[in-house]
Amino acid sequence: MTEFRLGLVVNPAAGLGGSVALKGSDGAETAARARELGAEPKASKRAAQALKELVNGKVDCRIFTGANGLGEDSCALAGVPCEVIFHGHEPSTADDTKALTQALVESGVDLLLFAGGDGTARDVYAVVPSEQPVLGIPAGVKIHSGVYAVSPRAAGKVVVQILQGHLTTVTHADVMDIDETAFRSGTVRAKRYGEMLVPEELRYVQAVKMGGKESDELVLTDIAADVIERMEDDVLYIMGSGSTVAAVMDELGLANTLLGVDVIKNGELVASDVTARQLEQWVVTEQQPARLVVTVIGGQGHIFGRGNQQLSSALLAQLLQAEGKEAIWVVATKAKLQQLNGKPLLVDTGDAEVDEQLGGLIRVTTGYHDEVFMQIDAP
Template sequence: MTNFRIGLVVNPLAGLGGSVALKGSDGAETAALAQQLGAEAKAPQRAAQALKEFVDTPHSWALLTGAGALGADSCALAGCDCQVVYSGAEPSTAADSKALTEALLKAGVDLLLFVGGDGTARDIYAVVPEEQPVLGIPAGVKIHSGVYAVSPRAAGKVVRQMLEGALTTVTHADVMDIDEAAFRQGTVRAKRYGEMLVPAELRYIQAVKMGGKESDEMVLADIAADVVEQMDDDVLYIMGSGSTVAAVMEELGLANTLLGVDVVKNGALVASDVTAQQLEKMVIDAQQEARLIVTVIGGQGHIFGRGNQQLSARLIAHLLQQSGKEALQVVATKTKLQQLQGKPLLVDTGDPEVDDQLCGLIRVTTGYHDEVFVQVDAP
């Protein structure tokens, strides 16, 4: 007898816009444009990463999902048997995510797993009853909602704990989303849509992203002065998104893409709002020495995998091989780090091997000639 029934919904278009600097993938037109620009679907692989964490558990369970890219493809990648309860159109739409969810609910699943970003969370929220346990596997560009695990592997570990009976508590978490059109213009407008019920394993479930710009301008100016002082000639500096990195660009007197990635060399702006493919050509193909400057997402602690998918796992792996962790400079105010309440910084590059290389202690620049050591984890 099967004791635990798991439903799986994959939004195969989730995250397509991230690597090509479109700041999201909501809508068929945006997804089509992302594919024209060379973006590749990552959601099926990220779903498979989660499934692999519990596929070998001996406990009795069954997985129900949709045909093809809606879930069955991910099960095949993970070597996981599944029962198909819905077949949708190609390419899939939000309507398919909702229809598959309704089919899974009708079949009676104990836990609903879904793969995507904030738009997908909203689609799921629109059809699930209030007391249906769910868990998001992150694959989107925008992940402000608290219903997602911090990484695909973390989601899989939560499921494994549930199957083993070690995790029984659930809690309500916020479903959040932002206006993508405003986001592309550099404005974050987050809105709370409601709550869904998720497993209460705080180590593995991300916090709701804290919005707003750092208010302590003096601290940001000190951080910026320190970073600029350390910049070497003829090195390509890849400037990640966020207000702390924006302060460094301001110190350099350069235009900045607040929610994108820019490239600087010898004090000059080389490229603005670049894509993952462009960065790989500039660094890997050109064999150019480069360094990454990134900040921490307030409240969540991510330094990779949230809003900066332009920084691909391939690029990060190349830089680590080139210069080790010295190729990475993390900048953040102590206030932002204190908001994490002792939790580690998180990485979710999409490649577990790269994530593991980034784990351990890392130096974070918190002021002028002021650094702290912080643990990095990939749960």
């Protein structure tokens, strides 16, 4: 039997801009700025989480990848052997992603795994032939494309299923990306660039993100009224991104960062467009009492790990330790929840232990004194 050949591409700069509120990491200048602000690279670790599933599943394959942060480091972290077939630049560039992808395709890999965000997906798409199966490991800030698994571990599980001989349908999924400059000013300007062939495992591969604001203003007003009524004095309220949370800020008469994270206390704005480090200083280090208000990404179901990396696993762990899930207020219209067609809410914090703690039922505020129970999954 011919041995399965797995290609691995890691974009070491993916996700750098998330924790420091840069809304993305596209371009050398943005990545450099993120490093200056203290951002720590996580793409290699997230790729390693996927590879560890191969170890857990006790499956064998030959892994081909690039040197150092392009994939070799991830294999070392996961404890799996690999064959380096490409050496890039330090720091790596988009051209390195494309060149490594091209080399892997030419080497005849059966499946190409790549870790990054929508910018990385575009780079891979630019060089892969239409018949090459690929699968993305989510590691970026912007992940609107349908070519990504819902979490790093989920990506690994898909590979394990293939290696174990399970019937795996493949389908063409959209490669999407947004204008980062417009994104930083609060505008989502998404564009479809094409499609790539991915394994269709509905439990583990995410849907394309559905854009647009909620249209039912009355429902949003009711949700906002419920949240505001529950707010207590001398508590930090961390307001996540999205139009549903923005409705709460509008009702309070406060400026809002639509695609960022703001903090309020006693009805006043404390800080706008905050970073993970700022939040951890207040909540983890100073242990100020806090609540978190977040919404659901339409069409996907994610509440953590997609565009809100400022909400770090360390922050979430502290909130859960202090108050359990009661510290996390999920808000969404019933229309948005119905778009999930019975699928659970998803979390992808980068920390398996925190993901597990978040799992299970959670209350979702869907109107004034109106709640539903939803299941949280961390596949």
